[in-house]
Amino acid sequence: MPDALSRIRRGLVVSCQAPEDSPLRATVHMVAMARAVAAAGAVGVRANGVADVRAIRSALELPVIGLWKDGRAGVYITPTPKHALTIAEAGADVVAVDGTRRPRPDGLPLADTIEAVHDVGKLVMADVADLDDGLAAEDAGADVVSTTLAGYTGETVPAGPDLDLVAALAARLRIPVVSEGRITTPAQARQALDLGAWSVVVGTAITAPQWIAERFVAAVRR
Ligand SMILES: CC(=O)N[C@H](C=O)[C@@H](O)[C@H](O)[C@H](O)COP(=O)(O)O
Numbered sequence: 113m114p115d116a117l118s119r120i121r122r123g124l125v126v127s128c129q130a131p132e133d134s135p136l137r138a139t140v141h142m143v144a145m146a147r148a149v150a151a152a153g154a155v156g157v158r159a160n161g162v163a164d165v166r167a168i169r170s171a172l173e174l175p176v177i178g179l180w181k182d183g184r185a186g187v188y189i190t191p192t193p194k195h196a197l198t199i200a201e202a203g204a205d206v207v208a209v210d211g212t213r214r215p216r217p218d219g220l221p222l223a224d225t226i227e228a229v230h231d232v233g234k235l236v237m238a239d240v241a242d243l244d245d246g247l248a249a250e251d252a253g254a255d256v257v258s259t260t261l262a263g264y265t266g267e268t269v270p271a272g273p274d275l276d277l278v279a280a281l282a283a284r285l286r287i288p289v290v291s292e293g294r295i296t297t298p299a300q301a302r303q304a305l306d307l308g309a310w311s312v313v314v315g316t317a318i319t320a321p322q323w324i325a326e327r328f329v330a331a332v333r334r
Pocket residue numbers: 127129179260261264292293294295313314315316317
């Protein structure tokens with residue numbers, strides 16, 4: 113098992129990302145967030161964009177899962193080999209890419225992006241939406257799959273994490289399966305591991321103070 117994957121086994125990876133319109137959208141804030149979660153015992157960090165990946169890589173010893181969000185709809189997570197190689201070059205140990213079976217903007221198969229990343233000695237996390245995506249991503253050579261895109265390819269986004277998908281993928285795949293997306297409680301994170309997840313990625317519930325505060329505000333307004 114590659115070192116970066118061994119190191120995140122049965123642990124918490126924290127996604128340190130802030131959207132463009134967030135007051136936290138500056139690399140310095142994402143590095144501080146990454147340091148804070150590392151101090152708490154997180155075993156890895158997931159980060160978006162060249163600047164954040166590069167800065168977090170040099171600030172921390174932890175494995176970095178890097179991605180490049182290009183756009184907001186369709187295939188936007190590290191959609192092409194060019195995006196993937198840029199993130200690998202920025203220092204990501206694992207490059208997270210869209211691993212769905214949707215047509216990619218460059219028309220190339222997922223396997224091409226995976227091969228390009230492997231050629232520079234880095235690993236690929238395929239962000240999938242369903243079981244068939246996961247099976248196809250494993251066949252295409254992905255090193256690990258994550259349930260990142262489950263619930264984001266249809267009309268509406270479901271409320272909780274898709275833990276059924278975690279269990280289904282873990283039962284069928286030989287490669288590690290990471291549980292990611294809408295995990296908002298420690299109990300859900302634990303449950304994901306109990307269902308066979310290799311590790312758990314949590315973002316919003318830890319690193320988005322606006323989302324956290326909104327829940328408190330709504331509760332005290334009632
Ligand atoms: C769908 C998509 O674009 N997901 C992104 C992937 O990197 C991030 O916006 C999420 O924050 C991340 O997956 C962690 O999930 P959550 O924030 O729900 O814990």
